[in-house]
Amino acid sequence: MSEKEKLTSGDAKAALDSIKTMESAGYRRAIPSRWFGASIAFFIACLFALYALENPYPYIVLPILGIGVLIATTREKIGAYGRDFPGTIANRLAFALFATFMVAAFFGMVFVRRAYDLTWVPIVVGMVVGVAVFLASESERRSCIAKAGAGQTE
């Protein structure tokens, strides 16, 4: 491209600085609030804890609906949201491990609840999963804050 010949390294550095500034602004916009993470954790904990009931199925829609409404309203309010699946292998691996943990916790809990009729198991598992989701959201939040400070590209 002919413009490349006209550009000096100083111009390129200025453009790269501008990119870093705007990327920081993008990450700053995408920082989820602590309340958002806590609310998602609460709804997921409820989803698990509902299995303490004899017939949880009529109520399962409530936490799912809560999560959907929360995500939609938060996105509309903030006006921007981060990428759902960031490109690094480490992030994808962490997500896969977390999803595996959630699925294993869910089916393990359902099995124990039905096989041994232990009503407290879903409540305890719900609390553990809720705390895990909250810690994961806090980790994501801190990562966003760090990137917003550094203007780092994935």
Place this chain on the structure above:
Amino acid sequence: MTEALLDTVIHAPNRLRICALLTPLQEAEFQVLRDELGVSDSVLSKHLKQLEEAGYVAFRKGVVNGRQRMWAGLTEPGRAAFSGHVKALNQLASVDEH
């Protein structure tokens, strides 16, 4: 080493800043882009249209509380083009260092 090329569509300062802002995001609302860039609606629309014509940006329209809102996000070709542009800028910036 293969030399990366600057992208003429992304090269303009405001379009470069739009792409940089959208890089860590899935989508951003028109007002957010306008506020972060500090440009008028018409200037932003013009640059977004050029990015859309190049296939680098896609739009989604929706109504929130009775108000029309527009969301913009980088497409996969847009992300690839921006990444290549940044690579070319890095090569240029490192010229003095060698």
